[in-house]
Every structure is written in structure tokens, then in C-alpha cells.
Amino acid sequence: MTPRITVTRHGAEAQPVVVFDDFADAEALRDDAGFLSFASIGEHYPGVRAHVAAAMLRPMLATVAPVAADVFGLHDLDVVDAFYSLVTTPPARLAPIQRLPHFDEVSPTRLALLHYLSPDQRSGTAFYRQRSTGFESVDAARLAGYRAALQADLAQHGLPDPAYIAGDTPLFEQVARHEGRFNRAILYRSNTLHCAVIPPDMALSDDALEGRLTVNTFLDGRTIS
Secondary structure: OOEEEEEEEOOOOOEEEEEEEEEOOOOHHHHHHHOOEEOOOOOOOOOOEEEEOOHHHHHHHHHHHHHHHHHHHHEEEEEEEEEEEEEEHHHHHHHHHHHOOOOOOOOOOOOEEEEEEEOOOOOOOEEEEEEOOOOEOOOOOOOHHHHHHHHHHHHHHOOOOOOOOOOOOOOEEEEEEOOOOOOEEEEEEEEEEEEOOOOOOOOOOOOEEEEEEEEEEEEEEEEEO
């Protein structure tokens, strides 16, 4: 199976997102995930995770590498982390940071690869702009300003209600949304503001074969002039 590849750009910053449809052997990944034990890893992800073996990642990296070089100018990709992930936290139990868009890393050489493996295709990933600064990505130079603006915004508007973010808010404007189609993957810079799209009635199961299963792979590359 050869993936269908589309490159899109969103927002005022024209940040690239690469969409791969028919990305990989989805059933093999689902079968592998079904044998693993999931647990909470870190305080930010609203669910449970299990590590993905390197052998399962190799075919995906072979597909991604030439595209990352062409679109992002990054070569020699290394895997920083890779997880099977299941969203399991009910909206009412979300921590304040989980109700806001986020970025994974400020480094311009970091990429995130998100592979959707759930048969329920109503979720996805949305990208955002911070209204008060206009930032759609946060690098090291913007980090202090982003944090100061967010604190001021929260002081003015208060914390969002306990819910997964859905569209525009007083603090953030949605600039793009990608549907979580089965066996679709998206590749984007880790420093872009983004958040999962989780429908209110979506089953938040901790069963890998029933829940919102994704593979989240975080990559670091090298820029070649």
C-alpha cells in the first residue's frame, strides 16, 4: 500500500502539516497495542500510554523521512519518544492545562507524527492561534511572551470550563482542523499550538481496540544548509 500524501499550510504563519492517508499497516499496530499494558505517563496527556517498539516504527519512518526533508528541511530523523495513546479522561476531570491548546517542544527541529488508529473517525487534531499575541507557534524567543500573555488572558477571562476544546475560544482561534480518519497520519512541527478534537459523546475507553487509539511519535532532525 502506498500512502497518499497531501501538504497543507494553515494560518498566518503558513505552518505546514503533511497528511498521509493509508499510512501504514494499521491492523498490525492495533493488534500490537492490544497485547500491551497502558499506564499514565506524564501529567499533560489526558489518558494512558504504552511504548511502541522500534521495529513497529521502522516502516513509518521510511515513509516520513523524505517528506520531512522536502517539507521541513530536516534530515537524519531520530525518534525521541513513541507511544500508543488512548484518551480516557472524562471532560469533567480535565486539568486546566488539558483544556487549552499546547505545544510539545520549542525547538524548530522537532516534529510530531500522529497516526489515527480508532474505528471511530469523529475525532481529529486542530491547530490554534493565541489571540492576544497572534502566535501560532512558540519557539524559544516567543516562550516568555506566550506565557505572560496566557497568564494575563486567564486573569481576564478565567479558566475554560472542564471540556475538551472545540473551535474558537476567547483566548484562542482555531486556524485549521484535520479529521482523524482511520489509518491517517499527520506530521507537523512540535512547536505549533494544537489540541485533540474529542467529541463530547466519544467513548473514552482504555481498551486499545475500542478507544481513541493513536500512535504519537516525536522526532528530532538535523537541518542541512
